[in-house]
Amino acid sequence: MSFDSELKQKTSDVEKLIISYLPKEQGWAKTVMSAMNYSVCAGGKRLRPILMSETYKMFGGSGSQIEPFMAAIEMIHTYSLVHDDLPAMDNDEYRRGRKTTHIVYGEAMAILAGDGLLNYAFETALKAFEADGADLKRCSRALSILAQKAGIYGMIGGQTADIEAEDLGSNVTEEHLLFIHEHKTAALIQAAMMIGAVLGKADEDRISVIERAAYEIGIAFQIQDDILDVTGTLETLGKPVGSDEKNNKTTYVTLKGIEAAGAQQKEMSSNAIALLEGLDAQGIRNDFLMELIQSLITRIK
């Protein structure tokens, strides 16, 4: 099977898996459940659960114990988008061609749906603890990683710095920008791959290698996003180009120019690949994961 059709198949499988973990819409609290499910079912690359499951397989993991964590990380990613889209935050009416959650369900319900998804992510991940023969030490290590990378020392921290960067305009420094990308984008990529490694029974040294590789992947992914905002076309991206410049947003491209940004992206991609090749030399490999990572950081959409 070609990489593209394999990715398509895996995305579809992950989508079904996530849906199987969503709450049944019923009872007096039905509306918040509908708003949560609407948000999660809006599509997307399902990148984080796929990275998690492929890293798990790379370390020899098999079986279903990873699945609650795969659903959980997508719920966390989704809640962050629902809250990001709110009028007080980015005030977006559309995402992926569909109306955003607060446009359909109202602002109060969108706040509760975001809260509901964040909380339900933990409820869902905790199901892994109840499975027969669950390794509770590894499960709690995995859950701690998820919580830390999603919280104020991870994604929420990145969002905070991002909001404050808006007020600074062109006074944003490279250090500040790197903090935003590391926390807002890379932290959840790190959580995905680290949880795959932890549940795949990787040792501490190898979990550190994965943490570092995921950092490089996350930042490279974000710089590629910034580059595509300038070089892409409406046709390939499916969204207007040049929106960063229009919104007066500081990116690697506005800060360092497109060539230097491209060079940094390539360097970080190479670092990530080199780290994974180091594991390959120890007999730990997953060709699909390697191709997926290559495709993410050289993507044109």
Next chain:
Amino acid sequence: MSFDSELKQKTSDVEKLIISYLPKEQGWAKTVMSAMNYSVCAGGKRLRPILMSETYKMFGGSGSQIEPFMAAIEMIHTYSLVHDDLPAMDNDEYRRGRKTTHIVYGEAMAILAGDGLLNYAFETALKAFEADGADLKRCSRALSILAQKAGIYGMIGGQTADIEAEDLGSNVTEEHLLFIHEHKTAALIQAAMMIGAVLGKADEDRISVIERAAYEIGIAFQIQDDILDVTGTLETLGKPVGSDEKNNKTTYVTLKGIEAAGAQQKEMSSNAIALLEGLDAQGIRNDFLMELIQSLITRIK
């Protein structure tokens, strides 16, 4: 020591404990941390952590393993207030005489502070898993209870039903109102007491007794709130009386009249006390907890 001074001492101890678990305000994400800490340090009865710790002691629990959970449940209670106060929700500018979080830090930061507190509650509770000799099975049972009672099958579910009740005005049924009180108020009281029981090594039957007693306590506490809104004075309550009627809010009092509401409150209080006396007969008792519960449901403020 009198009950009042003992309660005062315990509240002050719990306050210090919670503060010791708050994040240090530093780095690029400092603002969200300040907003979280501002919200948690706004005072309050600290009822949930006290109920948790007293139930823990009632079952013979000792030592510090309960502490991360005590801080966590107060963080969850606080985040729910921060999000509840937002303009899209109750739009409150003051709480306990202080400006609400979104008034001080802005709406975007208040949304993130609420998200941050909910997420940090899980990060904090997970610290109990790392303690020497931690019983991971009981810790994960306790964390599952916290997540479930705080989420869409608990508190968030109750908030959803509460928002929808506002649109229904006087068409709210008793069944709907009971759902709101059970989930919005009683669920977190149940979580507090059940986690105390679980970590205090109570068996399943006794955990069920606690769950039931906490249900009765939670609803009785809420009915007492509704009664005080009619019979209280500005002086004792520290907030305007009659606000439920003014806001056209359906309560037990507006639905059934003050006498029937009072009778139901007394019945539920007696049920709770009877359940705890049943444990007392098995040698499981905590006089302070019993007095605390009595005081909650007969309070005049």
